[in-house]
Amino acid sequence: MKNPLHNLESRELAARLSAAEPPAEIDPKLDALVREIIERVADKWTMLVLEVLEEHGTVRFTRLGELVGDISQKMLTKTVRQMESDGLIIRTVHPVIPPRVEYTLTPLGHSLSRAFCGVWIWAEQHYDEIERSRQSFRRRSSEEQ
Amino acid sequence: MKNPLHNLESRELAARLSAAEPPAEIDPKLDALVREIIERVADKWTMLVLEVLEEHGTVRFTRLGELVGDISQKMLTKTVRQMESDGLIIRTVHPVIPPRVEYTLTPLGHSLSRAFCGVWIWAEQHYDEIERSRQSFRRRSSEEQ
DNA sequence: CTGCATCCCAAAGGATACTG
DNA sequence: CAGTATCCTTTGGGATGCAG
Numbered sequence A, B: 001m002k003n004p005l006h007n008l009e010s011r012e013l014a015a016r017l018s019a020a021e022p023p024a025e026i027d028p029k030l031d032a033l034v035r036e037i038i039e040r041v042a043d044k045w046t047m048l049v050l051e052v053l054e055e056h057g058t059v060r061f062t063r064l065g066e067l068v069g070d071i072s073q074k075m076l077t078k079t080v081r082q083m084e085s086d087g088l089i090i091r092t093v094h095p096v097i098p099p100r101v102e103y104t105l106t107p108l109g110h111s112l113s114r115a116f117c118g119v120w121i122w123a124e125q126h127y128d129e130i131e132r133s134r135q136s137f138r139r140r141s142s143e144e145q
Numbered sequence C: 001c002t003g004c005a006t007c008c009c010a011a012a013g014g015a016t017a018c019t020g
Numbered sequence D: 001c002a003g004t005a006t007c008c009t010t011t012g013g014g015a016t017g018c019a020g
Helices: A007-018 A027-041 A043-055 A061-068 A073-085 A107-143 B010-018 B026-039 B045-057 B061-068 B073-085 B106-145
Strands: A088-096 A100-105 B089-094 B099-107
Touching: A027 A043, A027 B045, A027 B106, A043 A061, A043 A073, A043 A100, A043 A107, A043 B026, A061 A100, A073 A088, A073 B106, A100 A107, A107 B026, A107 B073, A107 B106, B026 B045, B026 B073, B045 B061, B045 B073, B045 B099, B045 B106, B061 B073, B061 B099, B073 B089, B099 B106
Parallel strands: none
Antiparallel strands: A088 A100, B089 B099
């Protein structure tokens, strides 16, 4: 029992067995898997790397870091390893000195990029609305004494 | 200078001024704003709460926690406060005892939900592909001695 | 150049107790 | 019920040094 909010099972269960709510239309295992993916993928560095590779194609390690922005090399390494493991990017090592390692999106990575594209557009369209909302929220918060 | 990967400005700048690369088509300030939104919004708890509210409409605090899953009440509070500040949800307090606080998506929240919908679908369609990719990655990693 | 290893600090997040 | 406050542990993530 990890979730402290989950201490009402009997009541919940009874309500669920008796009541209006349909008996859960989704497979809980699949749901957990999908959630795990969402949690993994809803990560700022992952999304930023994805975006950079979508825009610039094949990119080397250091250049990738520059394009992403304020990311440490440690986080960059970690992020690309994870993305490689998930099949989002391929990592090509050219056995030369100095080493040359290139990263590029896989078809799976491109498909995620397209899926996430809607969120970028949304952010561009609504950032000012969010900004205003934050200001009014701060105002409301401060004026309640 | 926050990014240790950024120590090549002079070369970079020269290359940028001289070369093939178009002189940056985007306003850096706006880019920073959009990135901040993405970083904020590409958060697992935010996305899960968004999804729950999209599916269940108006929901009370405790019920929201149950539906989201393994979230502590501390994180739930923090997440909904932030989402309220960003204008994604509205929080309605009914002055009764025991207190009744209800959360529901704003139009802005719904629009983000729709934008992020593509990622959910992507996750459902590709989770098995990711799973297989991870397994083969682990295999490749372990067999290189 | 592209990392990995290490140390270290700050932020995320859980557990528990308490309040209106 | 819906939080806030506190304490504590875990993780994220930067800095630095070193290796192939």
